[in-house]
Every structure is written in structure tokens, then in C-alpha cells.
Amino acid sequence: MTLAMEHTISSPKYSVQTTDDPLTMISPIFFLVLAVVDFALSVVTTTANGALLWTISRDTRRLLQTPPSLLIANLCVSDLTVGLIAGTLVGVKDVYRYQGLDVPEFLDLIIRLVLGLSLFVSSGSIIALSCDRYIAVMHPFKYRTNMTKERIRICIASIWGIAATVCFLPLTNVPEEIFKIVYAHTHASFPAILLTIMYCKVFLALGKRKRELKEAGITATMKSKQALDRERNMVVTILIVLALFYVTVVPEFVALHLMYFCQSCKRSIIFRKLEIVFSRFLFLNSALNPFVCAWRLPKYRHVFLRDRSNKFLPTKV
Numbered sequence: 001m002t003l004a005m006e007h008t009i010s011s012p013k014y015s016v017q018t019t020d021d022p023l024t025m026i027s028p029i030f031f032l033v034l035a036v037v038d039f040a041l042s043v044v045t046t047t048a049n050g051a052l053l054w055t056i057s058r059d060t061r062r063l064l065q066t067p068p069s070l071l072i073a074n075l076c077v078s079d080l081t082v083g084l085i086a087g088t089l090v091g092v093k094d095v096y097r098y099q100g101l102d103v104p105e106f107l108d109l110i111i112r113l114v115l116g117l118s119l120f121v122s123s124g125s126i127i128a129l130s131c132d133r134y135i136a137v138m139h140p141f142k143y144r145t146n147m148t149k150e151r152i153r154i155c156i157a158s159i160w161g162i163a164a165t166v167c168f169l170p171l172t173n174v175p176e177e178i179f180k181i182v183y184a185h186t187h188a189s190f191p192a193i194l195l196t197i198m199y200c201k202v203f204l205a206l207g208k209r210k211r212e213l214k215e216a217g218i219t220a221t222m223k224s225k226q227a228l229d230r231e232r233n234m235v236v237t238i239l240i241v242l243a244l245f246y247v248t249v250v251p252e253f254v255a256l257h258l259m260y261f262c263q264s265c266k267r268s269i270i271f272r273k274l275e276i277v278f279s280r281f282l283f284l285n286s287a288l289n290p291f292v293c294a295w296r297l298p299k300y301r302h303v304f305l306r307d308r309s310n311k312f313l314p315t316k317v
Helices: 028-057 069-100 105-140 147-166 176-215 223-261 268-294 298-312
Strands: 012-014
Touching: 012 147, 028 069, 028 268, 028 298, 069 105, 069 223, 069 268, 105 147, 105 176, 105 223, 105 268, 176 223, 223 268, 268 298
Parallel strands: none
Antiparallel strands: none
């Protein structure tokens, strides 16, 4: 749930802007450009994540039916929700602002709930992926026993359940300012510290195993070395996805705290413009994730290209 979605004061039917709100002094062209960017990102995000989900679901050889792939699919679903619903509605909201119209309160509410839910699920999926890779590297012999598809499905259901519970708390009597600060730290700062420690251990373990294989005379063509390379590639991929998540979240995270603890920032037009732009980074993250998977994980790309080629091959009769 980002502060960028809330630049207005509520009324029974509409979010009415006050005359001293810096947003009322921002040029309509600014919101027009934002609307174009919003709709463009929405199309890219929806198409890319839809294609990756289609690839996973159409995998007849079950090469992608693994615990990490299920979590990646869950990440795609949350990113698809961002592009298809939140991104589109934010674009509509910017069109309202460009035309100088009051933004309907229900539109703000839907955006906050959908975006908050999707961000929480994305964060939870990335954390689960990181834990999956941690167990695979640190406890390889226990991995198949501990990380079953049934347990991953339960984990995914739990992520959505917790996300729904947390994101609907603002509809209760919990003060909104307190909720936003707590939400920001639980899905950004605390996981960042935990995952940093976790990945340090993972890369140290990978480096140690690589040295052991080298000392044992294992060459790059042997299965054990190839398996280690695949493991390292998957770890690096999840780390890139994690880094993208935090790079796109940090600017909005900082802006959120400045908005509540810096009174002069609230009255600054430049700050409000920057804060709105920072919020769009969240949509950029959802658009980039499927491209990272296609770039770093060849099996996703190969399955997609294979199914696409089979679709256009003449059918034998």
C-alpha cells in the first residue's frame, strides 16, 4: 500500500482536492504523461507475465513443474494483477487528474487494496523463493523431502491469506499512518536484512562447493558440476529479482517516511512530483520480472519457444 495512491481528502463520493494541496498546482501535462506511461507499463506487464504463466501451464514435459517454478508462477500472478488491474486503474486516475476532475473515492480504494495485496504477495513469493534456494544449497540432501510441491502450494495459499488479512486492515479502526509505516517495514526493511544474511551464507556455500569440486578434479562437463552451475544460476536469478524489488521499493519507502515526518515536504511541489514518479517504479518492477526469468533461466525460454514453434507447425494427419 503506497502513499503515492493517496494525494486527496475523502468525501462521501469523491476524493476532493484542497486548494492548499500541492497536487492542485501541478501541470495537467504531468498527469497526461503519467497516464501514457501507466497504460504502456500495464500492457507490457500484462503481456510479459501472461506469456510466462502460459509457458509454465503449457509445459507438457513438466520441466517447469518444480517447487521454484510454482513460486515463480505465483510471483507472475501477483505481477499480472499489478499490470492488469492496479496499473490500468492508476492510469485512469491520472486521466481524471489531467482533466481536472475529482477522483472517485472507490477508485482510490480499489487501487490501494489491489496494489497492497499484490506487493505483499510479491514480497512473500520472493522470500519463499529465497528460502527454497537456501535449503537447496545449504541442505541439498534434505531438499526433496522438505520442499515438496504440496508444501509449496500450502505456502502460496498462506501468502495470499496473510496478504489479504493485512491489506484489509485499513478498513478497520487501525490508524492509516501507523498501518502504512508498519506495512512498509514488514514487507521491505525487515525482509531485506534477513535475506541479505541468507544470501551471504548461500554464496559462501556455493563458493566452498565449487572449490571442493575443483580440488576433486571435477570438470565442467560432469553432472555434479553442471548441477552446481544450474543451482548457482537459479540463485543469481532470484537475487536479481530480489534486488529489482528493493531498488524499485526503496524510493517510495523513503518518500513515505518523509511525507509523514517532514512537514515541508508535504508542501513541496517537487517532492510530490518525485513521490508520484517513485510510485511508478513499483509497476516497473512487475514488468521486468518475467524478462529476468526468460534471460537468466534458459529452460523457461526453451519451453516458450518450443510451444510457439509447435503451434505453427503443420499438424500431421
